[in-house]
Amino acid sequence: MEDATAPRADLAPRDWLEIGLQLLKDGGLRALKLRGLAQTLGASTGSFYHHFKDFDGYHAALAxxxxxxxxxxxxxxxxxxxxxxxxxxxxxxxxxxxxxxxxxxxxxxxxxxxxxxxxxxxxxxxxxxxxxxxxxxxxxxxxxxxxxxxxxxxxxxxxxxxxxxxxxxxxxxxxxxxxxxxxx
CATH class of the missing domain: 1.10.357 (Tetracycline Repressor; domain 2)
Structure with missing residues (x-):
């Protein structure tokens, strides 16, 4: 079983961006939350921070x-x-x-x-x-x-x-x- 605190090695920034666009499309900006992104990908929030400095940086990349x-x-x-x-x-x-x-x-x-x-x-x-x-x-x-x-x-x-x-x-x-x- 994968350690919930370890970043998933199989995820790339593109994965986070794709799921972000999907959540944005389905639920608007309110749906675009770190916990929802991580849960949808089956990843930890630590995995997110492996690819993005912070959520503001993620928003910039997503745009x-x-x-x-x-x-x-x-x-x-x-x-x-x-x-x-x-x-x-x-x-x-x-x-x-x-x-x-x-x-x-x-x-x-x-x-x-x-x-x-x-x-x-x-x-x-x-x-x-x-x-x-x-x-x-x-x-x-x-x-x-x-x-x-x-x-x-x-x-x-x-x-x-x-x-x-x-x-x-x-x-x-x-x-x-x-x-x-x-x-x-």
């Missing part, structure tokens, strides 16, 4: 990790793909939906109201997502200003918590909105 680990690789992969521009946007939207990334972005935005590091991470997130969407829409044939407006709408819709009327299937609504905003 940066939000974009670095989830947005950057997605945009790089899609930008390098052989997909057509609108299909890249659809693949981005699918990934966001499949990984509940909009909920995480909303939790980050709420955190950003009280923490400048989280606010900076959200600005970076929005800038990168907007640049990706604009580039794809321009490549699809839209003028830059129109591409920017459509990109803003796509981002806003992606972050909204629109609840479709029971008379319309959410996937039909999603597909219709993507078509409306991406097609000429």
């Amino acid at each position: 940066g990790y939000f974009v670095e680990a989830h947005i950057d690789p997605l945009i790089v992969a899609l930008s390098a793909s052989d997909l057509a521009p609108v299909e890249r946007i659809r693949a981005f939207a699918d990934h966001v939906r499949d990984h509940d990334m909009a909920q995480l972005a909303l939790a980050m935005r709420a955190w950003g109201k009280s923490d400048v590091r989280a606010a900076a991470a959200i600005r970076e997130h929005d800038e990168k997502v907007m640049a990706f969407l604009i580039a794809e829409l321009v490549a699809h044939g839209f003028e830059p200003v129109e591409a920017e407006i459509r990109s803003y709408a796509l981002l806003a819709i992606g972050l909204s918590q629109v609840h479709a009327d029971e008379g319309i299937d959410r996937s039909v609504l999603r597909e219709g909105l993507l078509t409306l905003l991406c097609e000429r």
Whole structure:
């Protein structure tokens, strides 16, 4: 049996950051507590301090990790793909939906109201997502200003918590909105 006071050798900072994003997404900033992180990972708080100087340092790392680990690789992969521009946007939207990334972005935005590091991470997130969407829409044939407006709408819709009327299937609504905003 593992000594509860010894740091777990199998945990890396990434493990703590991933579980932190999950807890933040599921329960907001109030859920982001050291004890909850440690319990979720089956680790001691000593293991946490093996990787992070203090909880403030962890918050700083977590804010940066939000974009670095989830947005950057997605945009790089899609930008390098052989997909057509609108299909890249659809693949981005699918990934966001499949990984509940909009909920995480909303939790980050709420955190950003009280923490400048989280606010900076959200600005970076929005800038990168907007640049990706604009580039794809321009490549699809839209003028830059129109591409920017459509990109803003796509981002806003992606972050909204629109609840479709029971008379319309959410996937039909999603597909219709993507078509409306991406097609000429």
